[in-house]
Amino acid sequence: MITLTDVHKAFGTNKVLQGVNLTIPRGESMVIIGGSGTGKSVALKSILGLVTPDSGTITVDGQDVTKVERDAFLARFGMLFQGGALFDSLTVWQNVAFRLLRGSLKRPKDEAREIAIEKLRRVGLKSEVADLFPAELSGGMQKRVGLARAIAAEPEIIFFDEPTTGLDPIMAGVINELIREIVVEMGATAMTITHDMSSVRAIADKVAMLHDGVIQWTGPVADMDDSGDPYLDQFIHGRAEGPIEAVR
């Protein structure tokens, strides 16, 4: 279970998180929605220790994330980055097997390659792409490779940062389905940040809306349409009018 308690983070005078409280139960898929620049990525990166909160506590299974042994802690996570964040200098299979080629999860090279090809198949890519470089792939294929890398070491917790940004609707649907299947199949705890409402409906068990540095609304995805929360209503229906000010 991941718990954020009264988490604050500011960058200079820009107060991004102003007391975020959120609980993600084990094995659930939580999707965080909110406008651009509302701190969704900061919240996610704070859990991983990529950003240090100014105050508040973040725990994973009761352990304070600032006091854990980093390698063992990070070995529990997989993450799909918005742009894929694939390493340009490595081939596709080396990207996927990155964690299996070094560190505490190191395996023999042949075994690591076999696992990488298996994970590539799992995300719908043929073994022929294994020896290509990321620059030789389309955006959708890069996302799939990023997804394969995120699940390669079979993590307990998977984070998805804007998984469908920049993809056409059909490819976005394919990625959403894959994420849902994989999360269910692995029994992993998932946290996704997105503005794409089709992703929310496809991936989420629960939804949390981040606005003005706090969680504005949280609840099961089934309750989202009847929440009665004006902020959430405006966001999910994409209305220009409402309590959320749109910069024109």
Added chain:
Amino acid sequence: MTLLAPVATLGRNTIGILAALGRITIYLVQTIGHMIRPPFYFKEFGHSLLTIGYFSLPVVGLTAFFTGGALALQIYAGSARFSAESVVPQIVAIGMVRELGPAMVGLMIAARVTSSIAAEIATMRVTEQIDALVTLSTHPMKYLTVPRVLAAFITVPILVGIGDVIGIFGGFLVATGKLDFNAATYLNNTVDFLEAADLASSLIKGAVFGFIAALMGCYYGMNSGRGAQGVGKATKSSVEAAAVLILAANFLLTSVLFAS
């Protein structure tokens, strides 16, 4: 207030430079700390040896060759004013080995290697590849900085040694081909005049310059701003810092090594 504005600007810039030096010093200490603690990424180190050392050979060789040739012409023209043309081999040798070889190679490495490291790492920063490394339980300093800095520290002195030889050879070709020097006499004078200390100083300078060049590339790359502008600024700043620090270190090392 207007009268004090230049003083305020000077103060701000001075504080900025001192703060940057402080941050670079911390980065240097962290780099050395990571160099002596496992894990070590040997494959990345091997790759860095190739890209920093081997692939810099053509540019270093050409630079040294033309510098040696030009030096011979200059010394000949200058020494002719007091009929001392015979010192050309000795001055070319000592000039290349003690000063021009290390400084020229250092600056070429700053141009070629520092810029490339900074641009590569800054792009990795901007495209979240550095964050991805962290989430994959890999320390970016160990994976990116240590192999590059160590490779530059080892290969740049070798490049300097090769540059010294090529530079002297450039001077030799000009002197024997254009200035009518006897080839055997030229070579004898060169070899007799150079001392082990000259060569040692050249290699020490090369090691220090290599370290500085790679460290600046890594530091500015890791601390890059966002977007294409951030990458461009990181690259430009890294080369400027490396060039200035290399020339400052050159002065300091010359002062220390040839104090007597």
